[in-house]
Amino acid sequence: MPLIIFESGELKAEVRAELIRQLTDVSVKVTGIPKELFFVSIHELPDEHIAVGGVTVKELKRKLADQRAQNDELASVSEG
Numbered sequence: 001m002p003l004i005i006f007e008s009g010e011l012k013a014e015v016r017a018e019l020i021r022q023l024t025d026v027s028v029k030v031t032g033i034p035k036e037l038f039f040v041s042i043h044e045l046p047d048e049h050i051a052v053g054g055v056t057v058k059e060l061k062r063k064l065a066d067q068r069a070q071n072d073e074l075a076s077v078s079e080g
Contacts (some may be wrong), residue, residue, distance in 0.1 A: 002037075004024070004027060
């Protein structure tokens with residue numbers, strides 16, 4: 001039975017479900033093994049326990065959200 005292990009930070013439930021579906025579908029397509037035989041395991045770690053370049057994923061997500069908010073604000077000002 002093939003095993004797919006995916007390790008990441010915290011995921012939303014809909015993202016997790018789509019990830020499981022697509023990992024399975026691609027694996028079936030590539031290997032020809034029936035999807036009923038694939039075992040998928042998602043290991044989620046707290047965002048504050050993972051870091052990239054010395055910055056936690058929690059902080060990176062906060063910075064991205066702030067940038068998106070600024071971009072949205074600039075777009076609405078330029079449209080108005």
